[in-house]
Amino acid sequence: MHSYNDYVLAKFKQRGFTVRELEDGNFEFVHESLPAKTHVYANDYFIQLTTFVYAIPRGFLGRFKVSRDSFLNRANQKTNLMKLTCSEVKFDDAWAIQCQIKITSGEVKFLYSDDSIANLVKLWLQDLAGILMMSEDFDISAMLTKNANQESDL
Secondary structure, three states: OOHHHHHHHHHHOOOEEEEEHHHHOEEEEOOEOOOOOOOOOOOEEEEEEEEEEEEEEEEHHHOHHHHHHHHHHHHHHOOOOOEEEEEEEOOOOEEEEEEEEEEEEEOOOOOOHHHHHHHHHHHHHHHHHHHHHHHEEEEEEEEOOOOOOOOOHO
């Protein structure tokens, strides 16, 4: 018997996304227009898309949590569906910011159409591109692939 995650995975593959299966039925995908790794978790109740972006502070003021929180506030106001959160821990002077969408249908094991998956990904990519272009106080980068067309580079 196939899991609901397998159903969602098949929908992403049908839309032509480069997909790499992970443990526990989760998977990552990249899109040719923005080759950033996105983790997908689906269960009977929701689909969740997650990626991390890294914000490296510019200048003296960017090092403070107030500046980071201001960036998160502006970013959350700008996005359509995506919400951004950040832990207190810095990695190599960069804030690791989690970008996430969690979509629920209101039905158990809802059968998403190909178009609904495509629209979800379009909104996701719009939000992610908008975040990557916000660079007032930070240099923003995402986990990109070397070549979006090769599954081994995920």
